[in-house]
Amino acid sequence: MAKKLIDLVKRKHKDAVVDSHNRLGDDTVIIRPEHLIEIATTLRDDAGAKMNLLRDITAVDYLNRVPRFEVVYIFYSIELKHQLLVRVLVDEDSCKVPTLNEVYPIAGWLEREVFDMYGVDFTGHPDLRRVLLYEEFEGHPLRKDYAVQASQPRVALRARERDAVEEFKEYVQDERAKGSREQY
Amino acid sequence: MAQDFIDTIDQDIHSEPMILQMGPSHPATHGTVRFTLTLDGETIIKADTEVGYLHRGFEKEVENKTWTQAFPYTDRLNYVSPLLNNFGYALAVEKLLEIEVPDRCDWIRTIMGELSRLSDHLTCLGAGALELNAMTAFLYAIEGRELVWDIVEAVTGARMTVSYGRIGGVKDDLPENFGEMWQKARARILDIHATTHKLLSRNRIFLDRMEGTGVLTPDQAIAWGYTGPTLRSTGVAYDVRKDHPYFKYNEVDFTVPVGTRGDNYDRYLVRMEELVQSVSIIDQALEKMEPGPINTDDPRVMLPEKQKVYNSIEGMIAHFKIVFEGIQVPAGEVYSYTEGGCGELGFYIVSNGTGKPWKVHVRSPSFIHMGGIHKLLEGSMISDLIPTFDTINMIGGECDR
Numbered sequence: 001m002a003k004k005l006i007d008l009v010k011r012k013h014k015d016a017v018v019d020s021h022n023r024l025g026d027d028t029v030i031i032r033p034e035h036l037i038e039i040a041t042t043l044r045d046d047a048g049a050k051m052n053l054l055r056d057i058t059a060v061d062y063l064n065r066v067p068r069f070e071v072v073y074i075f076y077s078i079e080l081k082h083q084l085l086v087r088v089l090v091d092e093d094s095c096k097v098p099t100l101n102e103v104y105p106i107a108g109w110l111e112r113e114v115f116d117m118y119g120v121d122f123t124g125h126p127d128l129r130r131v132l133l134y135e136e137f138e139g140h141p142l143r144k145d146y147a148v149q150a151s152q153p154r155v156a157l158r159a160r161e162r163d164a165v166e167e168f169k170e171y172v173q174d175e176r177a178k179g180s181r182e183q184y
Numbered sequence: 185m186a187q188d189f190i191d192t193i194d195q196d197i198h199s200e201p202m203i204l205q206m207g208p209s210h211p212a213t214h215g216t217v218r219f220t221l222t223l224d225g226e227t228i229i230k231a232d233t234e235v236g237y238l239h240r241g242f243e244k245e246v247e248n249k250t251w252t253q254a255f256p257y258t259d260r261l262n263y264v265s266p267l268l269n270n271f272g273y274a275l276a277v278e279k280l281l282e283i284e285v286p287d288r289c290d291w292i293r294t295i296m297g298e299l300s301r302l303s304d305h306l307t308c309l310g311a312g313a314l315e316l317n318a319m320t321a322f323l324y325a326i327e328g329r330e331l332v333w334d335i336v337e338a339v340t341g342a343r344m345t346v347s348y349g350r351i352g353g354v355k356d357d358l359p360e361n362f363g364e365m366w367q368k369a370r371a372r373i374l375d376i377h378a379t380t381h382k383l384l385s386r387n388r389i390f391l392d393r394m395e396g397t398g399v400l401t402p403d404q405a406i407a408w409g410y411t412g413p414t415l416r417s418t419g420v421a422y423d424v425r426k427d428h429p430y431f432k433y434n435e436v437d438f439t440v441p442v443g444t445r446g447d448n449y450d451r452y453l454v455r456m457e458e459l460v461q462s463v464s465i466i467d468q469a470l471e472k473m474e475p476g477p478i479n480t481d482d483p484r485v486m487l488p489e490k491q492k493v494y495n496s497i498e499g500m501i502a503h504f505k506i507v508f509e510g511i512q513v514p515a516g517e518v519y520s521y522t523e524g525g526c527g528e529l530g531f532y533i534v535s536n537g538t539g540k541p542w543k544v545h546v547r548s549p550s551f552i553h554m555g556g557i558h559k560l561l562e563g564s565m566i567s568d569l570i571p572t573f574d575t576i577n578m579i580g581g582e583c584d585r
Contacts, residue, residue, distance in 0.1 A: 023516060024279060024282070024518055026517075026518060028517075052406045053406050053409065054409060055519075055521075055528070055530060056532065056545075056547040056552070058532055058545040058547075060517075060534050060542070061543075072517075072532060074530070074532070074547075078406060078420060078422050081427050081428070083519075085517075085519060104407065105407045105408055106407065106408045106409035106555050106556060108555075109552070109555030109556070110409075110552070110555065113551070117243075130236075131235065132235065132236035132239045132584060132585070141241065142543075146244075148245075
């Protein structure tokens, strides 16, 4: 079963796969960002893959390599118990990857961390904001050109409340006219 | 007439949603996380989770240390079960190095890992009961955890920040009286387990708070990345120890308890049953393990014996190079995963062939569980947040890294 998943991806998406290997038992395909959504959908829906669990999304900064970044998706099938690593090559200039939010609900949350740490822009993401760091943080700390000892300016008290509060105000505006019992 | 009356009331009492900031240090959420809740009366209609209050740059720090120096940092991920993190990280690096550890080391890792799981589950159960005002159950559970930590201290020298794992082995062998210590603690832990069942499992107040709250369906749980006891409570028997055995889990006999409804009460019961399974795994492991070396003899990762270091130039150079330059890990990428205390703990490691990691990423179950927790909260009452947040068992240090 070792090469089965790689073959499946290659068969279904001939032009998409740049490279593949299963070194140390980790099946890996390396692809370009434009094919990501179709491949993820195949992996989720195909009867031979059934990869319903998106284990993790992370990124690697290879600094002097072109393309510089790699976003790594780890898919797993709870039923068939196999795993596939999908590595997406990302250029430094565009730094864009389509979001998998529609395919795997948890992807949106994990992509926020990658955006936070590496500054990768996930196109189509509904709520792409920092997750572990604060809004005013400058730069993306896990990039290799971010110094370990770099310090950040002191943040002034926030003038603006969080998004949710604004959202709430809009919500109140819209809903005030209605009676309380009809809302839900 | 009555209808008019209701209409009048409806006009007068127009209820607006209210924003409630819960956290970051709310006494009933044992972890630093902030929920921005939009409430309609007492019903949560929207929950926004904000994490990162304990962020300390784990991944960045480790990239600038040698492979071995990462161990103290892994202690501080899930600080309730630091040994599991130690061994998880060691396993990942060993996979990249393609080295095998001796049998005894695997047994020690199995035993100490299960001890850590005991402490993790006891903390979760105890703290959960405390947050529902069951102080007695909390005290019993914490007594059990103290017993576990006494053993951990006797073996590793520390209670929480253990740094006991090593690449290619463990720091030290188990002490000679380990069996005795375990027998004493074991009896008391099983006692506490029975007492907790008596105190909580059929307790009316506890049932009212736990049953039917925070419900997850199996599909939802998988789609939102839940693993560990949370996923198992929905009826999906996914346990890394069973499905992809590592250490010596394929040589011990244990069952994977699953729930049926995926609510808080099921998560509580799954954890209670896992305590018994962990105790049984340790019993079997102690019986089956045999004396032998605890570290691999691979000269790439092990420090030479002191005798050689002091009396030969080769030994001295080898010692110097491992300490100062670090273990040379071949270039490559690897994802290695183990069953942590509250879910699947994975390490994605990239090496460029030097003594320092190029990247160490932790798949921390706590962080991923926080991504989907709004699904559990929305539509429930605000008082349900407390048990739900507890049974998910989010650990701040692991979530925020």
